[in-house]
Amino acid sequence: MTPKEYKYTPEHEWICPESKNKGKVGLADYAQSQLGDIVFLDLPAPGTQVEQGKKMGEVESVKAVSDIFAPASGQVLEINQTAIDEPGLVNKDPYGAGWLVRLEFSKLSELDALMDSDKYDEFVAGLSENESGQAGD
Amino acid sequence: MMELLKKTPLNKVHHELRARMTDFADWQLPVWYTSILEEHKAVRSGAGMFDVSHTGRVWITGKKSGAFLDRLLTRRAGRLEIGSSQLCLLCLEDGGILDDLCAYRVGTDRYLIVWNAGDIEQKLGWLQRWAGSDSDIVIQDKTGDTVMLAVQGPAVCQLQNLKGVSHLPRFGHTQTRIEDVEVLAARIGYTGEDGFEIITDAANALQLWESFMKQGVKPCGLGARDSLRLEAGMLLYGQDMDRSTNPFEAGLGWLVEMDNGNFIGKSALLEIKRQGVKRKHSGFQMTGQGIARSGYKIVKRGQEVGKVTSGGYAPTLDVNIGFGYVPIELATIGTDIEIMIRNRPVAAQVVNRQFYKRGA
Numbered sequence: 001m002t003p004k005e006y007k008y009t010p011e012h013e014w015i016c017p018e019s020k021n022k023g024k025v026g027l028a029d030y031a032q033s034q035l036g037d038i039v040f041l042d043l044p045a046p047g048t049q050v051e052q053g054k055k056m057g058e059v060e061s062v063k064a065v066s067d068i069f070a071p072a073s074g075q076v077l078e079i080n081q082t083a084i085d086e087p088g089l090v091n092k093d094p095y096g097a098g099w100l101v102r103l104e105f106s107k108l109s110e111l112d113a114l115m116d117s118d119k120y121d122e123f124v125a126g127l128s129e130n131e132s133g134q135a136g137d
Numbered sequence: 138m139m140e141l142l143k144k145t146p147l148n149k150v151h152h153e154l155r156a157r158m159t160d161f162a163d164w165q166l167p168v169w170y171t172s173i174l175e176e177h178k179a180v181r182s183g184a185g186m187f188d189v190s191h192t193g194r195v196w197i198t199g200k201k202s203g204a205f206l207d208r209l210l211t212r213r214a215g216r217l218e219i220g221s222s223q224l225c226l227l228c229l230e231d232g233g234i235l236d237d238l239c240a241y242r243v244g245t246d247r248y249l250i251v252w253n254a255g256d257i258e259q260k261l262g263w264l265q266r267w268a269g270s271d272s273d274i275v276i277q278d279k280t281g282d283t284v285m286l287a288v289q290g291p292a293v294c295q296l297q298n299l300k301g302v303s304h305l306p307r308f309g310h311t312q313t314r315i316e317d318v319e320v321l322a323a324r325i326g327y328t329g330e331d332g333f334e335i336i337t338d339a340a341n342a343l344q345l346w347e348s349f350m351k352q353g354v355k356p357c358g359l360g361a362r363d364s365l366r367l368e369a370g371m372l373l374y375g376q377d378m379d380r381s382t383n384p385f386e387a388g389l390g391w392l393v394e395m396d397n398g399n400f401i402g403k404s405a406l407l408e409i410k411r412q413g414v415k416r417k418h419s420g421f422q423m424t425g426q427g428i429a430r431s432g433y434k435i436v437k438r439g440q441e442v443g444k445v446t447s448g449g450y451a452p453t454l455d456v457n458i459g460f461g462y463v464p465i466e467l468a469t470i471g472t473d474i475e476i477m478i479r480n481r482p483v484a485a486q487v488v489n490r491q492f493y494k495r496g497a
Contacts, residue, residue: 036157036360037174039450040428040457058479060428062173062450063360088174 001029001121003095007111008120013071014095021108025071026099027059027090030124035061038087043068043079043101050076050103052110057100059090068100072110078102145190146284146342154356162254164191167358176361177452180328184290185357186349191254193280194336195261198247201273206248209267210240211384211406213397217242222308222323226384226392227252227260228402232409233380234387236260237372239325241310249321251285251334253374267401284342288354289332289365291495296352299333316348327362329369329493367458368451370420370491376431377418377446377460386414386462388490416443417468420490423457423476425483434477435461435485442467445476451492458492459485 002008007015012031017023032038040060050056050070057068079101083089090098105111115123142165151158156167167188169176179185197206203215212225222241229235238252252260261278268274288296294303298315302322305311310323318341326332337345350356363373372378378387383406385393393406423429429448434441448459459476467474470489475482 036169037172040426042427060450062364062452063168065428065430091172 002117004117006095006117007071007114008117008123009069009071009114010123011069011071013069015071015103015111015114016095016099017111018102021074021105022077023103023105024099025101025103027068027094028120028124029094030127031066032091032094032098035059035064035066036091037062038090041084041087041090041100043084044076046076046078048076049106050074052107059087070103071114072103072105073107074103074105076101077104143191143281145188146339147188147190147346150343150346151188151356156356156358159359161359162191164254166191167356169358169360170356173358173360173364174452176355176357177364179355180290180330180357180361180365181453182291183355184288184292184296184353185355185361186346187287187289187357187359187362188284188346189287189334189362190280190284190342192285193250193252193254193257193260193278194283194285195250195252195264196243196247196277196279197250197264197274198244198277199271199273199275200246201271202246202248202275205268205271205274206240206250207398208400209264210238211393211397211400211402212240213394214240214242214248219244220309220311222310222325224392226389227263228384228400228406229380230402230405232383232402232405234374234378234382234384234389235263235380237374237378237389237392239323241321241323243310243312243321255375282339283336284339284345286335286345286349287326287328287332287362288335288349289326289328289330289357291331293330293332296349296354298348298352302333305333315345318345318348320345327371328365329371329495330365331495363447364449364452367447367449367460368453368493370489370493372418372460373447382418382462383409383414385409386416386418388418413465415465416462417465418446418460418490419463419468420488420492421459421461421474421476421485422488422492423459423483423485424473425475425485427476427478427481427483428457429459429461429476429478429483429485435463436475436477436482437467439482441477442474448476453493458488460490463487
């Protein structure tokens with residue numbers, strides 16, 4: 001489910017590296033499933049400098065507002081206008097058409113500290129266990 | 138913590154359907170099963186059902202039950218015909234709203250009140266206080282022994298289960314059987330669509346639920362319930378009104394019958410009416426980009442003038458809408474206001490509170 005070549009944060013953002021210092025950023029499947037139907041995206045304008053771990057935007061579902069954190073520091077090159085116009089794309093295709101922004105990374109070492117897909121899958125499995133433990137009778 | 142949450146007789150079914158659960162007024166309830174938008178749409182275009190067993194159901198019986206309710210409620214219950222029901226308010230002496238509820242007359246001296254899930258102990262205490270030790274007034278909270286389903290949508294009368302009650306007028310109710318299950322069915326709802334609220338013994342919950350499932354009725358959670366009622370211009374107690382709001386500023390003056398004897402709160406409400414209200418619960422539509430949420434500030438020319446009490450995305454209309462209290466001079470339809478969304482003022486306009494109208 002989680003693309004092998006992507007990198008992941010504990011806040012459920014992903015990076016898809018396109019070249020050495022550029023890549024797309026989006027929300028992981030877990031995040032979209034927790035939020036439910038996404039109806040609004042507030043993304044940083046192209047040119048904005050973002051900092052790893054700091055808030056760079058917001059995503060709103062019918063029920064909830066949630067921050068989007070920058071998975072790496074750098075400059076916003078492009079935002080996904082299609083997803084802004086149709087936020088449900090983030091639910092439908094979180095790792096593909098529902099990408100959020102393209103970044104030019106300023107600190108490449110930051111990317112090494114992110115989780116690979118195996119590690120991230122484990123991380124999410126741990127969260128799901130806790131969740132079902134809570135929800136059970 | 139979780140052990141303290143109350144569960145409806147259908148709790149297990151919700152888990153089996155893999156519903157996302159939430160805590161609401163001390164109850165564990167489904168917020169959505171598949172998607173709030175899908176569930177919202179099902180109710181607007183076909184039929185959906187909600188487990189609303191958390192909603193309080195209190196039977197008031199005895200020779201003085203009608204007079205008792207006339208004293209407590211803002212509309213005269215004793216005037217209701219058997220088989221009918223009406224929305225009304227429970228007000229405090231100062232005119233503040235303790236709850237909004239639906240009073241059913243089920244017999245000569247038999248009434249049922251269906252009220253919100255919150256503050257149950259305080260509300261029951263309020264009833265007991267005014268009933269005193271009078272043996273002609275019997276108050277029985279049967280919320281835990283019964284279950285209540287709201288089956289809502291334009292297609293409800295075509296359902297096999299509900300054909301037998303399709304003759305009921307709006308707010309009418311009757312004792313009947315659905316698949317051999319004895320129920321009380323009322324033509325009422327909180328979604329802006331046609332629909333029924335059906336009460337039965339807790340033991341019948343699963344059978345009733347499954348019979349509707351078999352007929353293709355989509356299970357819907359609290360998320361869709363909230364977006365549906367908001368679109369339909371319906372207020373939610375605890376958000377849009379509470380003890381600190383009076384019926385007139387809440388735009389619920391139509392639920393107050395001043396010719397209704399001497400009900401609690403009447404003299405305060407007469408005075409409020411005489412003086413006129415200073416603020417008004419109003420609907421607004423976002424004209425700028427953003428979603429208003431409960432608690433956000435409403436501003437006009439940089440000054441805070443009120444707070445958003447309910448807000449969100451309106452799936453049927455595909456716009457962002459909300460309610461809030463604004464000074465009376467800003468409550469006119471067409472007035473431009475702004476909503477503070479994360480420290481940014483975003484443009485909005487006061488509009489008719491009933492955003493969605495059935496058949497429009």
